[in-house]
Amino acid sequence: MVDALNTSQTRSTEPSADALSFDNLQADTPAQKRALSYANTIYQLFHQVMDKQQPADRVVGEYFRVNKKHGSKDRRVIRESLFALFRWWGWLRKFDSQSEIEQTWLIQLTINARLESHPWSEFISAWETFAGLVSINSAPEFSHISQRATWLNEQFSEHCFTTDELVPDWFWEVCPSENSEQRLALVESLSSRPPIWGRVQNIDLDDAIQSLQKLDIPAKGCEFFSDSINLGNKNINLNGLSLYKEGELEIQDLGSQVVGQLCQPRADDNWWDTCSGAGGKSLQIRSLMLQQSQEAQGSIIASDIRRKPLEELAKRAKRAGFKKITTSPWKSDELPVPHAHFDGVLVDAPCSCTGTWRRNPDMRWIDTIDTVLDKPSLQLDILTRSSKAVKAGATLVYATCSLSPLENEEVVKAFLAQHSDFSLEITTHPFTGAKDTMHTVVPYQADTDGMFVARMLKRS
Numbered sequence: 001m002v003d004a005l006n007t008s009q010t011r012s013t014e015p016s017a018d019a020l021s022f023d024n025l026q027a028d029t030p031a032q033k034r035a036l037s038y039a040n041t042i043y044q045l046f047h048q049v050m051d052k053q054q055p056a057d058r059v060v061g062e063y064f065r066v067n068k069k070h071g072s073k074d075r076r077v078i079r080e081s082l083f084a085l086f087r088w089w090g091w092l093r094k095f096d097s098q099s100e101i102e103q104t105w106l107i108q109l110t111i112n113a114r115l116e117s118h119p120w121s122e123f124i125s126a127w128e129t130f131a132g133l134v135s136i137n138s139a140p141e142f143s144h145i146s147q148r149a150t151w152l153n154e155q156f157s158e159h160c161f162t163t164d165e166l167v168p169d170w171f172w173e174v175c176p177s178e179n180s181e182q183r184l185a186l187v188e189s190l191s192s193r194p195p196i197w198g199r200v201q202n203i204d205l206d207d208a209i210q211s212l213q214k215l216d217i218p219a220k221g222c223e224f225f226s227d228s229i230n231l232g233n234k235n236i237n238l239n240g241l242s243l244y245k246e247g248e249l250e251i252q253d254l255g256s257q258v259v260g261q262l263c264q265p266r267a268d269d270n271w272w273d274t275c276s277g278a279g280g281k282s283l284q285i286r287s288l289m290l291q292q293s294q295e296a297q298g299s300i301i302a303s304d305i306r307r308k309p310l311e312e313l314a315k316r317a318k319r320a321g322f323k324k325i326t327t328s329p330w331k332s333d334e335l336p337v338p339h340a341h342f343d344g345v346l347v348d349a350p351c352s353c354t355g356t357w358r359r360n361p362d363m364r365w366i367d368t369i370d371t372v373l374d375k376p377s378l379q380l381d382i383l384t385r386s387s388k389a390v391k392a393g394a395t396l397v398y399a400t401c402s403l404s405p406l407e408n409e410e411v412v413k414a415f416l417a418q419h420s421d422f423s424l425e426i427t428t429h430p431f432t433g434a435k436d437t438m439h440t441v442v443p444y445q446a447d448t449d450g451m452f453v454a455r456m457l458k459r460s
């Protein structure tokens with residue numbers, strides 16, 4: 001098997017892959033000509049991501065920004081084919097043994113489209129014909145990855161396709177799971193896209209749902225949190241939505257919302273969000289305070305080593321009218337806030353982001369095991385320094401969007417081993433109802449990203 005990972009270990013400054021040459025193929029119809037043009041574009045974007053280790057959403061966004069000639073259908077075919085390639089690359093890379101790059105690519109594109117049940121049949125038939133694949137027309141509508149693996153094993157018996165290999169081998173080393181049913185459910189969820197999740201603030205959920213449904217957005221509530229909203233799977237032009245522009249709707253994955261919920265902020269608490277980024281959880285914490293009392297005096301200081309996300313947070317807070325959120329950049333080892341001062345400190349630590357692989361399927365192939373292994377020492381350092389800001393009797397919450405125990409349970413255990421004045425609290429996993437001291441939100445539990453969260457108490 002050709003190991004695609006070997007080609008992507010180092011960051012390249014070379015231009016992305018050369019264009020493919022389809023000169024020896026006779027494209028007679030407009031659909032065939034377009035199919036070859038798409039094949040070339042997708043090939044170059046794919047290699048820009050893999051060879052230069054650049055995130056696919058950035059690469060494709062920049063491509064469409066520069067190449068304005070593409071209409072909405074072109075964009076859809078290119079974008080969806082590209083993202084699907086990363087979802088199925090663990091299988092598609094096995095076809096790399098074909099002699100000609102062009103033919104290999106057309107085979108991979110055809111199988112990719114069949115695995116996704118893409119609707120652009122005229123282009124798929126063109127790829128299939130040019131690829132010389134005559135016998136795979138019987139692809140059914142798949143509802144499960146096991147069906148896809150079975151179909152591939154029947155069609156291409158010279159290879160063996162297993163569901164575990166849809167993620168890189170190193171993933172199982174850092175996210176071990178002995179239980180084969182759980183492994184399958186995890187790969188299944190990592191092979192599909194979650195819906196767009198949001199949160200309403202300053203507005204009644206039912207009013208928000210009604211106004212979004214009038215715009216043909218299939219919005220609905222969810223059984224877990226009264227302010228969460230499921231916005232369906234289709235892209236939404238947020239800047240065209242008045243709810244969004246007026247700060248009444250924020251996009252936040254439901255898994256991420258678990259973290260704010262388990263912070264359990266009280267109306268008049270003072271919180272420090274130490275790694276706030278653009279402040280998804282700071283906004284949520286303030287909104288949870290206001291849900292308890294419109295007079296809530298609680299405040300949040302948001303910090304990050306990057307200034308730009310803090311500027312974005314300031315805009316979001318202004319949009320929502322949340323005057324009690326302020327920002328304080330974290331520029332050095334010194335705390336940017338007073339010691340032993342806060343009722344709650346949230347450390348949403350930088351991590352490998354393996355829990356977000358559903359939305360960013362390319363990351364599983366451009367990252368390596370080091371993406372996980374180099375994080376725990378940084379995470380422990382940030383958690384240790386942040387803990388100094390917690391006052392006696394108050395709360396410290398540690399969270400990541402990683403699925404690896406090395407970045408999660410092990411970091412918390414290492415912290416507690418050095419800090420006997422902190423102890424874990426028992427909390428309830430909102431999706432499973434499990435009562436425990438540390439929770440992993442696994443993507444298949446509620447169709448979300450993956451997260452980890454643990455809540456600790458500093459002794460009085």
Ligand SMILES: C[S@@+](CC[C@H](N)C(=O)[O-])C[C@H]1O[C@@H](n2cnc3c(N)ncnc32)[C@H](O)[C@@H]1O
Pocket residue numbers: 256274275276277278279280281282303304305306309330348349350351382401
């Ligand atoms: C998981 S993201 C935070 C996401 C954010 N809390 C949210 O809800 O959208 C981790 C953040 O930690 C920040 N970060 C990385 N190293 C840091 C450090 N040494 N000190 C403070 N923040 C850091 C990153 O810039 C990044 O924004």
